[in-house]
Amino acid sequence: MNESDIYRIFIVEDDPWYGEVLKYHLSLNPNYELHRFTTGEDCLKYISVCQPHLITLDYSLPDTNGAELFRRIQERLPDTPVIVISGQKDVETAVGLLQAGVYNYFVKDDRTKDLLWNAILKIRENQSLKQEVDQLREELGQKYDFNSIIKGSSQAIGKVFTLVEKAVRTNINVSITGETGTGKELVAKAIHYHSDRRKKPFVAVNMAAIPKELAESELFGHEKGSFTGAMNKKIGRFEEANKGTLFLDEIAELDLTLQSKLLRVLQERELTRVGGSEKIMLDIRLVIASHKDLLEEVRQGRFREDLYYRIMGLPIALPPLRERSTDIMLLARHFLDEFCKDNRLGTMTILPATTEKLMRYNYPGNVRELKSIIQLAAVMSDGVEIRPDDLLFTSLSGTNGNMAEEMTLRDYTIQIIKSYLKKYDNNVLLVADKLDIGKSTIYKMIQNDELSLS
Numbered sequence: 001m002n003e004s005d006i007y008r009i010f011i012v013e014d015d016p017w018y019g020e021v022l023k024y025h026l027s028l029n030p031n032y033e034l035h036r037f038t039t040g041e042d043c044l045k046y047i048s049v050c051q052p053h054l055i056t057l058d059y060s061l062p063d064t065n066g067a068e069l070f071r072r073i074q075e076r077l078p079d080t081p082v083i084v085i086s087g088q089k090d091v092e093t094a095v096g097l098l099q100a101g102v103y104n105y106f107v108k109d110d111r112t113k114d115l116l117w118n119a120i121l122k123i124r125e126n127q128s129l130k131q132e133v134d135q136l137r138e139e140l141g142q143k144y145d146f147n148s149i150i151k152g153s154s155q156a157i158g159k160v161f162t163l164v165e166k167a168v169r170t171n172i173n174v175s176i177t178g179e180t181g182t183g184k185e186l187v188a189k190a191i192h193y194h195s196d197r198r199k200k201p202f203v204a205v206n207m208a209a210i211p212k213e214l215a216e217s218e219l220f221g222h223e224k225g226s227f228t229g230a231m232n233k234k235i236g237r238f239e240e241a242n243k244g245t246l247f248l249d250e251i252a253e254l255d256l257t258l259q260s261k262l263l264r265v266l267q268e269r270e271l272t273r274v275g276g277s278e279k280i281m282l283d284i285r286l287v288i289a290s291h292k293d294l295l296e297e298v299r300q301g302r303f304r305e306d307l308y309y310r311i312m313g314l315p316i317a318l319p320p321l322r323e324r325s326t327d328i329m330l331l332a333r334h335f336l337d338e339f340c341k342d343n344r345l346g347t348m349t350i351l352p353a354t355t356e357k358l359m360r361y362n363y364p365g366n367v368r369e370l371k372s373i374i375q376l377a378a379v380m381s382d383g384v385e386i387r388p389d390d391l392l393f394t395s396l397s398g399t400n401g402n403m404a405e406e407m408t409l410r411d412y413t414i415q416i417i418k419s420y421l422k423k424y425d426n427n428v429l430l431v432a433d434k435l436d437i438g439k440s441t442i443y444k445m446i447q448n449d450e451l452s453l454s
């Protein structure tokens, strides 16, 4: 038998006859390795030598009682389930023990052996499910390794990496801004799966996708019968994310009443379900995102200022793809390779004319749009190379809004140079070449404070 198949159970029972009865009964499962102790001290001594998977305790022991021994076991092995078996039916003691975290409380009678047998089966099932969840979370963590998943080599994305690294080191709240499709959720996941909370849940909620009247119960849960239609108790997203990370996307969609409740919950670190009175302690990292300018929402009276300061934490701004055009081809190659692999297609080449066409577009839907353009192109292509005609741009807005307001020609020139400098990572020579102007024109503008290399 492998060590991994062995399930180690400590039986703490001072009555030799009853101890042997339990030991014999449990030994019918060949995977159970049983150790019997007659005192609490003996049990504690052996805990450090060979860690049990489960412990059963007689409540009355010669040197201690079940409650005290349970407390001392918990200090050493907080995750090991403990079952208390008592000679007397004492409801108050039983409730106290269960509230303290004992898994089960049985009274010694004819049925105890069978109850214990079934309880152990259930505990094992839960333990292996928990192990499986931990393993899946670990794998997910590797999947969201931000250096391998958030693709990009531009200065702009480099700044984002630096901030993500800072965020994971502490428990600070994070606020992510950026246009649609810039990777806000991806960044939130990367933060979660690199933080100490990675083994706990990552829960994402998009406030824009939840009808206003259901938002409160979705976030904070409700008790059965708390409103018409509340047929059962519901655990809210905050509770689901407890000990982990809650990603609240499109937070500007929260109405003012819910904003007040959110502020209270964050300040007090506890919540009450709708229609309930029980206080539930919360320990979460909040990551929020919005494509709206939250400060402007505050100015317009649509977002509470106190909540704004509470949730801002570490701000991370994701630049639009058109402002980090050095990432375009890297992302395009990445999405193409990924698509070909997932669909068992051979490697495809991107022709130079295709690259040029991809570089000229302004991607109002950002990375998400580029991804779908590339996937569609792979489907449209002859299977070997991506030609310019395989690229189907769905968006109608081909300009970047430069003509949206009246300005002098000089102002237009400055705006155009500014946007090219952003696009090409402040590479003055490249920008001068692209715009067919002298590099000194740009340097002069910088000297005159008309432009800056940010």
Ligand SMILES: Nc1ncnc2c1ncn2[C@@H]1O[C@H](COP(=O)(O)OP(=O)(O)OP(=O)(O)O)[C@@H](O)[C@H]1O
Pocket (backbone or CB within 6 Å): 149, 150, 151, 152, 178, 179, 180, 181, 182, 183, 184, 185, 186, 187, 249, 291, 331, 367, 368, 371
């Ligand atoms: N830097 C990146 N590297 C690789 N994939 C990316 C990157 N940024 C975004 N993506 C991909 O683009 C798509 C959109 O990303 P995501 O959903 O995180 O954007 P978002 O900003 O949260 O969008 P929305 O505001 O619409 O909710 C996803 O498929 C994501 O995996």
